Structures are given as C-alpha cells and as structure tokens.
Amino acid sequence: MSNPHAAAVAAFLNRYVFEVNADRVLPVEGPAHAAHDIGSDGSAAADVAAGTGALSALNKSVQNKSSLNKNKNKNKNKNKNKNKLAGGGAAAGAATLMPALELRRLHQLPAADPFTVARRFVWECLDICLPPGPDFTRLETAVLLAMQSRDAERMRRLPEIEAQAAFSVDEFLRPLGIEGFSGYEATEGLFLNILQATEYVGLLYKARIDRDRPSVVEPRLRPLLAVPAHQSFPSNHSFQAHSIVFAFNAILPEHPATEELQRIAQNVAENREWAGLHFPSDTIAGKELARRFAPYLRDAFGAAFLAAQAEWH
Template structure:
C-alpha cells in the first residue's frame, strides 16, 4: 500500500531546512529567524478564539466572564473562513507547518533527510473489501437512501458538516466563545488540518471509487468530492479530535458526547451517499493508530491545551 515517494510536502520541506529548538526556529540557509511560542506557533500569531457554559466544568464557568463579546467576534471570523470550502482548502492559511515538518523528520541520523517512507504513512489498517462485499455495501446505501424521512432529518447536519468545523466539538466541552481555551481550540484546528493532509495520502494510495461510481442509482445529497473514498476523512478527522482530547483530559464527563458527535459526523457521510460503511470504520481505525504520531508532532500544543484544564 505504501510506495516510495519523495515529492510533495516532504520535498518542499527539504528545500527549506530549519533548525528547531525550544525557543526559536532558525533557517539553516541564513534567512530571518522566526521566534516560536511554547505551543510551537510563531510569536505574534493571532490566537484562535475559544457559548453556552457547561455546568460540568466549574473552571469553564469562571473563565466565561473574560470578554465573551471579543471571542464571539473571533469565532465569527474563524467560522467564515471554515465555511468557505471543505477540509484543508478551507483552512489553508492555518496550516501547522512546523508540526507537519516534525512528522517528516527521521528520529535518527540527519533530521532533515526525508525518508522514502514514514511509519505513519504505512499504518496497518484493513484495506477496502472486495467487489462482492462492496456490492452489499451499496445495497445498504440504497436502503438508507430509500428512508427519505430520516435522510431529510439529517440533511441540515449533513450540509453543516460538509465544511468541517471544530465548533461542534467545543460546545459539549463548554468552551465555545469562552476566553482561556485558545490552545485547546487551536490544537483542534491544527489536528483538522494535519489529518486532512494525511487522509488524502491514504486515499490516493488506496484509490477506491466513490459509491455512486459503483452504484449509479445512488443520489448523493452533496456534490461528490473529487478525491477517493477510502478511508473517510470526516471519520478520520472527527475521531482524531476525540482521541486527542481523551489524551488531554480522559476524565472529562463530555468525552462520551464527543465520541457520539464524531460517530454522527462520520455516519452522516454514509446517509449523504458519499461513503461506504467500511470507509467510516477505516477512518476511525486510522485515527486510533495515528494519534501517537499526532501527539509527537503536536507535543507542545497538547501540553498547552492540557494546562488550560488544570
């Protein structure tokens, strides 16, 4: 499944090597230095903003008095960016370049030598089923399509989730539009970007056709994305956020609600006629296997987010 390759992001990063330490990012080619903060972002970056308070978390309630109107404006601007398109393209200006570079560094020898293959590119997830099982899956999707009432009930969520936003995950935590949780929200946004990139790598290598290509009687509720079907990036991204927060604060009472939301986001892509059920399962499994590499690359972000909850 994983074929050697030296192009794309890895090739770009190799052409622009940086020396990375705890306080600064120094270009090895003599260019200007860029100070970075504890979370790995450039000093001077505008923090992303953190509505209703959760009665489950007293500290959230205490922080809510800190300039809610200012954070509302931040969220409006951020959501306007997130709503202009789907996935990584919508948030391209927020691409976590430093963390992506860490993903592309070797743990030994010269850290700026690009490997032909990285472990996180070759994670052991089940490949798509064969044609007979795929036909069974399309029959399931046709049966779901025939349930017009349920499909129309889900349609508002399906449309809202087309352009992935982290707001749905912030609300059950009680930190939507609340000051003091910028690192948590920023981490979620960066995870969204990184997993979009990684998921597209797997899609390109596996190259599974969308369900409507196999079964022309399917009528998707949204425009069918141009990229491949397996694994589901919505499932991968949503569950990656859940697994990340579980690593930060596993005892939080909203963790089960986050899991329910992630599953709903993933299953709505099936109800929309865009993904097979096996795409959804693969996306969740990829998130489970990728989270250790995510924690390594975003270590500073994880620590900064964790500090907001203690």
C-alpha cells in the same frame, strides 16, 4: 537677575502635582488660587493661569479617552471569542493556517535512532484494513440504497449533513462547555490544527488506496451533496472527527464529555453515509486510521497538547 518666566515655571511645578501611572503622566489641578500667587509679573501669572486651564482641559480629555478605551477593551474582551469563532479575529486566522511546522516534524527523522531508516514515514503506511472486495462492496451498496429509501430520516439529517460538509470544531467545543468562552484558545487551536493535519494525511491514504465513490459503483445512488473529487477510502470526516476525540482523551481522559465527543464523531462520520458519499467500510477505516495515527499526532503536536492540557488544570 532672575528670569520671571523661569520663576513662573518653577512655581507651577511646585504647586501642581503629577499623576504617574504605568501608561501616562498627567498634571493634577492644584488649588484655585495658585495662579494668583506666581511672581509679581502679571503677564507671567496670566500665562500660567491660561496654561492651567489648557492643562486641565487636556487632563479631562485624556481621562475621558482613557475611560472610553477601557470600555472598548471590556467590550473587545467580552466579544473576543465570538469574533474568533466567527473567523473575524487574527487569532482565528492564524489557527486555521496549515500547521506546517508540525507536519514537518512528521517528516523529520528521529536523531540518534538506529532504526531511523525502518521508521521513516511509517505513519504514511500504517496497517489499516484495505477496502473489501467486490462481493462485500455490493452488499454495502445495497445498504446505502436502503438508507437512501428512508426519505424521512434522510431529510431529518440533511441540515446536519450540510453543516458538517465544511468541517468545524464548534460541535466538539459545545459539549466541553467552552464554545464562546475565552481561556481555551490552545484547545480550540489544537482542534483546528488537527483538522488541517489529518486532512493532509487522509488524502495521502485516499490517493494510495484509490477506491471509487459509492455513486460511481452504483449509479442509482443520489448523493445529497456534490461528490468530492478525491477518492472514498478512508473517510476523511471519520478520520478527522475521531482524531479530535482521541486527542482530547489523551489530554483529559477523565472529562465526562469524552463519551459525548465520541458520539458526535460517529454521527459526523455516519452522516456522510446517509449523504451517499461513503461506504460504511470507509467510516470504519477512518476511525481505525485515527486510532493508529494518534501517537504520531501527539509527537508532532507535543507542545500544543501540553498547552491545551494546561488550560484544564
């Protein structure tokens, strides 16, 4: 003797097809008369009819949620890069962390290298010109006082000086045409990590050379920003900005914006002079350190360089 309920379920499965997608399985409503032809037991037919209505409602509900999720995902993808650049996304948070693995590579000794001892930490003592002597420093101080007297030019640069105090890669993304666009996360991440790594390296050189800030040498100087606690030589803003320029030039030397990137880096560095925070020789030393440190930066960030390069080909 057959079970009427089991027969009703079997009939329902036979009459109703299912939509099968990668992320869901949903019943698709069959013909309107299907519930009336299931068995001779009226209660079973009623149960199935009720079930059909519930499943239909569930189907519509899930489909509505699915369309809402699609719209949400579209909006999320549309604003993904904006949120990331604003610091609101997880990717941005991860990209701004100290690149510890890459910095560790700088400190690792090359394997099977007979000159290991000689090459150990050579990037910490690169051959850059030391700060000039007292006579030349007095000349530089006179230049900074002359720049300070040009009030109109100083005030024209003030918004840039204030914006560049907290270093951002946005100025370097803009001329490349990728600010606010997705698909260049590796390039932006590389720039952010270069800022972190070069700040660390630059502070090592500052501590070793130990040059006083211009306002310490010449009390008549009135810096436009609070004077940082660390030393003056070399300029870390110059070092960081030019390191980004050299890195992108290694990735895509034929890009027409490379000259504009160089102009931006020089402007960032010179604005620190207009702010009264650096001697001109600090700026020159920062650029020279960036040039000499570039090969070590490429070695440490080799995978990141390749990932960024892949985005442009």
